[in-house]
Amino acid sequence: MAHEYFTLSVELDNLQKVVEKYTEIPQFSNLYQRMSDLVRMTGELSIHQGFLINDSLNSQFKYQREQGRTSFQEAYLLTQGSEMKYAKA
Numbered sequence: 001m002a003h004e005y006f007t008l009s010v011e012l013d014n015l016q017k018v019v020e021k022y023t024e025i026p027q028f029s030n031l032y033q034r035m036s037d038l039v040r041m042t043g044e045l046s047i048h049q050g051f052l053i054n055d056s057l058n059s060q061f062k063y064q065r066e067q068g069r070t071s072f073q074e075a076y077l078l079t080q081g082s083e084m085k086y087a088k089a
Contacts, residue, residue, distance in 0.1 A: 005043025012036035 016032035023029070 003043075005039055005046065009036045009040040009043065012039060 012032055013036045016029055016036060019032055020026070020029035
């Protein structure tokens with residue numbers, strides 16, 4: 001999605017250069033330049049949000065993985081303890 005934003009930003013930059021070249025109205029050129037900047041910032045924001053989501057989900061999955069490993073170890077130790085009690089009895 002960010003790639004499409006950057007592509008649109010480049011096209012708006014090209015349009016801004018054409019408008020600036022063929023018209024004498026700087027307001028139009030400035031308008032397209034500002035639109036291009038906004039679109040580019042939106043693309044950068046979507047990339048940044050993707051990184052934030054990835055980081056937060058990564059830590060959550062790591063936490064769940066550790067919880068699963070700990071639960072398995074606890075179950076294994078309980079099983080070993082009960083087998084030892086049974087063997088002694």
